[in-house]
Amino acid sequence: MMTLVSYDVSTVDAAGRKRLRKVAKECVNYGQRVQNSVFEVDVDYGTFLKLKDRLMKIIDEEQDSLRFYYLGNNWKRRVEHIGAKETYDPEGSLIL
Amino acid sequence: MMTLVSYDVSTVDAAGRKRLRKVAKECVNYGQRVQNSVFEVDVDYGTFLKLKDRLMKIIDEEQDSLRFYYLGNNWKRRVEHIGAKETYDPEGSLIL
Numbered sequence: 001m002m003t004l005v006s007y008d009v010s011t012v013d014a015a016g017r018k019r020l021r022k023v024a025k026e027c028v029n030y031g032q033r034v035q036n037s038v039f040e041v042d043v044d045y046g047t048f049l050k051l052k053d054r055l056m057k058i059i060d061e062e063q064d065s066l067r068f069y070y071l072g073n074n075w076k077r078r079v080e081h082i083g084a085k086e087t088y089d090p091e092g093s094l095i096l
Numbered sequence: 097m098m099t100l101v102s103y104d105v106s107t108v109d110a111a112g113r114k115r116l117r118k119v120a121k122e123c124v125n126y127g128q129r130v131q132n133s134v135f136e137v138d139v140d141y142g143t144f145l146k147l148k149d150r151l152m153k154i155i156d157e158e159q160d161s162l163r164f165y166y167l168g169n170n171w172k173r174r175v176e177h178i179g180a181k182e183t184y185d186p187e188g189s190l191i192l
């Protein structure tokens with residue numbers, strides 16, 4: 001089951017920057033970074049719920065947000081890539 | 097029809113930074129920014145093809161990349177938002 005995880009974490013203070021690092025670190029454990037704060041997570045639903053639960057415990061829901069796009073199992077026909085096969089790796093590792 | 101448009105444009109030189117601005121500007125005309133370089137574009141297929149064509153003409157396919165996630169018409173059940181309702185507006189306007 002492929003889910004796109006996108007997040008916006010407020011970085012106005014040190015606590016926010018720490019939350020951002022923790023959110024990114026969790027996502028790197030479960031999926032591939034596609035964009036600076038967008039991950040493709042292709043795991044079973046139970047594993048995804050674990051990730052979601054951990055992310056929800058990290059963020060401050062007053063300031064930060066998570067956005068999940070459920071692409072389902074038959075997701076390959078829903079994704080189109082054009083251009084360079086980039087390795088996007090500001091902090092984590094991603095091979096597209 | 098909802099499509100998530102995600103892009104990675106190389107900004108190592110002035111030409112790349114110009115391409116990035118142009119790509120963002122095009123996307124702002126058609127959709128809502130969700131992340132720094134991620135837009136939700138909810139338009140009919142013909143209009144989407146116009147956007148896609150324009151984006152493909154802007155990017156340098158050797159260095160840059162576009163990634164489209166086709167969420168279809170029944171997309172609302174595919175998207176889950178948790179946390180703050182942010183206005184994400186580094187350059188464009190977005191109200192979630």
